Every structure is written in C-alpha cells, then in structure tokens.
Amino acid sequence: MAAEEGKIDPMYQFEVQTIFEGFSLGGQQIGLTNSAVWMCFAVLVLFLFMRGGMKRDLVPGRWQLMVEGFTGFVDNMVDANIGPAGKKYAPYVFALFMFILFSNVLGLLPVGVLGLHPFTVTSHLTVTGVLAIISFSIVLIVGFAKHGLHFFSLFVPQGTPIPMIPFIFVVELLSFLVRPFSLALRLFVAMTAGHILLKVLAGFVINSANAGAGFGVLVGLPSFGLMIGISALELLVAVVQAYVFALLTSLYINDAVNLH
Secondary structure, rough: EEEOOOOOEOOOHHHOOEEEEEEEEEEEEEEHHHHHHHEEEEEEEHHHHHHHHOOOOOOOHHHHHHHHHHHHHHHHHHHHHOHHHHHHHHHHHHHHHHHHHHHHHHOOOHHHHHHOOOOOOOHHHHHHHHHHHHHHHHHHHHHHHHHHHHHHHHHOOOOOOOOHHHHHHHHHHHHHHHHHHHHHHHHHHHHHHHHHHHHHHHHHHHHHHOOOOOHHHHHHHHHHHHHHHHHHHHHHHHHHHHHHHHHHHHHHHHHHHHHO
C-alpha cells in the first residue's frame, strides 16, 4: 500500500514491479516480476492441492473429496455443454478453471500483515487476454480442423432468409470476433473493481483512525465492517468469475465442435 501524506493510492496494488533484472534479449529486458512470482505461486499451490488429493483411497478423505469434487464439477460442465466429444477438452477447461480460481483467491489473502504484498494476476488485462486468446485459438483450430470451410456456416443460422444472409453473416462474425475481448475484459474488470473498492475502504479506515477517535468510530468502524462484507463478496466473485470463464470457454468449444 502506497501512502504519502495520508493519501493512499488504490492503483498501487496493480503495479508490476521487477524483482530480478535478469538479462536483455532482442532489446527487451527479461526479468522476474511480482506478477510472474504470483503466477508461479498459484501454479505451485494448485499442484500441491491436486497432488495431495490424488491418493485414490478406497475411503476418500476430505482432501481427496475436494479434488474429486472439482474434477467432477468441471467434467459435468464440459459434458453438459459439449457432449461426449468434450471429454478431450476437459483437461484444458479444468486447468483453466483451477488456475483462475487459485489466482483470484490467492490475491485476496491478507498477507499484508506479514509484510508481503499480494498480487492478483487476473486483475491485469495482459493475463486475462492471453488466457482468452488461448481459448479462442483452440476454438478456431478445432473448428477448421474438424469442419474445414464449413465452419463458416456457424455464422449463418439455419432458416435465415437468403436476402438476409450477407447481413446476418457479418453480424454473427463480428459477434464471434468480439468473444475473446469480452472474455478477457469480464474477468479483468471484475477483479480490478473489487480490489480498488477494498483499497479505498482501507484508506478510510486508516485515515479516520489517524484523524482521531471520533472519526475512527464514525467512519473507520463502518468502513471496516463494510470491508468484511466486500471481502466475502470478493471471494464469491473469485469463484463465479473462474466458473464463468470456464463455462464460456466450453460453450465456445461446443460451437466449434458441433457448429451450434
């Protein structure tokens, strides 16, 4: 948290900072940033979570049940949206869902009390944009590999009057091309807005406490109570946004596989 003369900058938490300079490649500096560290941390925690729950005990424990619950949830979602042909895409959708979920939740950890600065990588459009591009690329590759040029029939719904085909084709094509942008923006905006609100409320708490007991009671305590409620809401948003991203990805893959 950056503070100067009692002012708290809510955007400071999104600043990408270089931890290790690294080396220069093609005129570009290749180094280690706080964003990369938290992405690696999310992958490590996810790996440990999956590793600890894959014991295959006859009588599963709580950890194994959690892992099986997540895998079963994503498998059912893919099967419902794509059908039997979606089995091959389940690992990707599962990895996408879990990475976004863990990245969202880890960015909400109150590690500031330990002197650490939590970083939510999904609050950066570059990260959500790359995830959206990967999903969109899979849709295009699957669509053209399976259907060839017939894939363009996706943009002309059945029963469209012949005179309306050119107009409908352009509208549907533009709608299709906007998908990766909307996919990336939805997650980016949801995570950024919540974190900004929490930082602003934290500023109210700190500044009111510094201003005196009266301001602390009138402003600080309500702001702190609101922070608790917003934090609980942010946990819900973290889960919902991971689900929405995975759900829309499976729906888009369904369009490529089944052309509808």
